[in-house]
Amino acid sequence: MFSIHYLWIKKTFIPLVLFISYSSITSHKALANMELPIQYCSMSINSTLLSTDQVSLNFSLQNPYDKNMRLLIWYTPFEGFFSDLFIITNSDTGEQLNYQGPMVKRLQPQIEDYLSLSANEISSITLNLSLVYVFTQGNYQLQLKKNSFNFEEDNLTTFPLFCKTPFLEFNIK
Amino acid sequence: MKHLVKLMIAITAIISLQANAAKAQLDVQVSVAKADNGNVNATLNITNNGNGQQKILGWYTDLNEEHIFSVKKDGVEVDFFGPHYKRQAPTDKDFIKLKSGQSLTKTFELSALYDMSTTGNYEVSYDVKSMHLYSNKGQQKKTERLAVEQLSSAVSVIWLDGIESKGSANKGKPGGGGGAGDCIGGTCFTGRCDNGQKTEIISALAAADQITNNSVSYLSSHAANNTSARYNTWFGDATSARYNTAVDHFDAINDAIDNQPVTFDCSCKKSYFAYVYPTQPYKVYLCRAFWNANELGTDSRAGTIVHELSHFNAVAGTDDVVYGQSGAQSLATSNPDQALNNADSHEYFAENTPNQN
Ligand SMILES: [Zn+2]
Numbered sequence: 034m035f036s037i038h039y040l041w042i043k044k045t046f047i048p049l050v051l052f053i054s055y056s057s058i059t060s061h062k063a064l065a066n067m068e069l070p071i072q073y074c075s076m077s078i079n080s081t082l083l084s085t086d087q088v089s090l091n092f093s094l095q096n097p098y099d100k101n102m103r104l105l106i107w108y109t110p111f112e113g114f115f116s117d118l119f120i121i122t123n124s125d126t127g128e129q130l131n132y133q134g135p136m137v138k139r140l141q142p143q144i145e146d147y148l149s150l151s152a153n154e155i156s157s158i159t160l161n162l163s164l165v166y167v168f169t170q171g172n173y174q175l176q177l178k179k180n181s182f183n184f185e186e187d188n189l190t191t192f193p194l195f196c197k198t199p200f201l202e203f204n205i206k
Numbered sequence: 207m208k209h210l211v212k213l214m215i216a217i218t219a220i221i222s223l224q225a226n227a228a229k230a231q232l233d234v235q236v237s238v239a240k241a242d243n244g245n246v247n248a249t250l251n252i253t254n255n256g257n258g259q260q261k262i263l264g265w266y267t268d269l270n271e272e273h274i275f276s277v278k279k280d281g282v283e284v285d286f287f288g289p290h291y292k293r294q295a296p297t298d299k300d301f302i303k304l305k306s307g308q309s310l311t312k313t314f315e316l317s318a319l320y321d322m323s324t325t326g327n328y329e330v331s332y333d334v335k336s337m338h339l340y341s342n343k344g345q346q347k348k349t350e351r352l353a354v355e356q357l358s359s360a361v362s363v364i365w366l367d368g369i370e371s372k373g374s375a376n377k378g379k380p381g382g383g384g385g386a387g388d389c390i391g392g393t394c395f396t397g398r399c400d401n402g403q404k405t406e407i408i409s410a411l412a413a414a415d416q417i418t419n420n421s422v423s424y425l426s427s428h429a430a431n432n433t434s435a436r437y438n439t440w441f442g443d444a445t446s447a448r449y450n451t452a453v454d455h456f457d458a459i460n461d462a463i464d465n466q467p468v469t470f471d472c473s474c475k476k477s478y479f480a481y482v483y484p485t486q487p488y489k490v491y492l493c494r495a496f497w498n499a500n501e502l503g504t505d506s507r508a509g510t511i512v513h514e515l516s517h518f519n520a521v522a523g524t525d526d527v528v529y530g531q532s533g534a535q536s537l538a539t540s541n542p543d544q545a546l547n548n549a550d551s552h553e554y555f556a557e558n559t560p561n562q563n
């Protein structure tokens with residue numbers, strides 16, 4: 034069932050999506066709200082290396098298109114900590130952790146603000162969350178704040194895609 | 207017998223030092239010039255005046271790799287802010303070869319790497335001492351390997367007028383008037399700001415002071431029940447609680463500019479305007495878009511400084527709820543409380559471009 038779904042996506046869904054997006058603005062909007070299946074964007078916490086100073090989160094995203102695309106990395110984990118990327122709640126107290134990292138004022142993205150991805154390429158990054166969030170011992174819930182990703186073709190046509198990342202729970206001893 | 211061996215080694219060492227001294231047929235010259243923006247350019251010229259080929263270790267020809275210039279101000283060595291790398295022993299490919307008569311010329315900007323912001327006479331010379339200056343000693347005898355090689359130039363002197371802080375910004379700041387660290391009139395610099403950048407920052411900070419003073423005086427001459435287009439465009443409907451928040455925020459931004467030790471860092475090479483860590487006042491990191499912006503007007507240098515200072519928890523603790531003028535205007539209409547929590551709304555109120563009463 035799972036693999037059939039995946040195959041359908043890969044062979045049929047994507048070309049259809051591209052066709053629609055070229056055809057009209059209204060269907061382009063529909064595409065923006067299109068949700069990619071979860072295997073295209075995965076997120077996990079390394080539970081073997083978990084302490085108040087080491088909360089390693091691995092994020093990966095797959096280019097869902099059968100062609101080279103570029104991804105705007107602003108406000109995504111691929112940019113590193115230049116915005117408040119996550120919603121992290123201490124489940125014991127119900128309090129949301131404050132982001133302690135840099136807050137950036139931006140203008141127009143430049144060439145280096147994009148990540149090039151070849152057809153169906155998967156890109157991953159590992160971030161140590163304890164650099165910008167203060168953890169104490171306890172139980173936590175984490176989700177990605179912004180789940181939309183802007184893919185662009187060379188001709189600057191933008192394909193904003195929604196990719197729902199998992200909701201993670203972890204415990205720091 | 208043991209002493210004799212030591213003596214022999216010592217004699218060999220002296221001979222090899224002399225051999226190396228004789229080998230130094232490289233002539234080094236440094237000339238220093240001041241650019242219009244206050245930057246200081248040093249041109250290094252190394253010429254092989256010998257008959258044969260000479261080698262010199264590449265990183266001793268590059269200020270971005272090694273501390274190759276001695277800079278003295280009024281006779282006192284000036285601190286070097288550049289890198290010091292811990293390196294592996296060099297290999298053959300790390301050496302630059304100069305044929306007989308050939309020379310190498312490179313120009314380096316000095317004021318980003320040495321504090322040259324105060325008035326005085328600066329003496330600049332090339333001065334390098336190393337065990338590996340001319341050759342890869344891996345295959346040589348131990349005594350030769352231990353000899354220190356030296357290469358230096360004559361001193362080139364330049365008079366520099368210091369960068370002055372202008373306007374009323376900084377007047378009550380601690381540590382003003384130079385002294386501790388790389389600071390001018392209470393404004394400090396990190397991350398290799400050159401003299402041209404320091405001058406532009408001080409001018410932008412004076413402009414930020416001006417638009418902040420203007421914001422403070424607007425707010426003191428109006429009231430929650432007497433706002434005008436300028437307030438309503440950026441902060442929406444006023445209540446007395448909201449209006450007092452705006453007053454507090456601009457008083458705090460004004461205090462940061464006038465009285466707090468603001469530090470600007472020039473190391474960011476990203477496409478951004480600027481960034482701060484809200485928990486780490488009062489350090490502002492300036493990036494490429496800042497240097498391309500105008501001093502005043504929409505999304506200007508002055509406005510960016512107001513925006514960034516407003517983020518500090520010790521100032522106004524604002525967030526980036528929305529970016530850009532149209533987003534900030536919509537936010538003022540839809541959610542005035544969030545507009546007072548949005549850094550760009552503060553920036554646009556202060557920039558007041560186009561001008562509104
Ligand atoms: Zn900001």
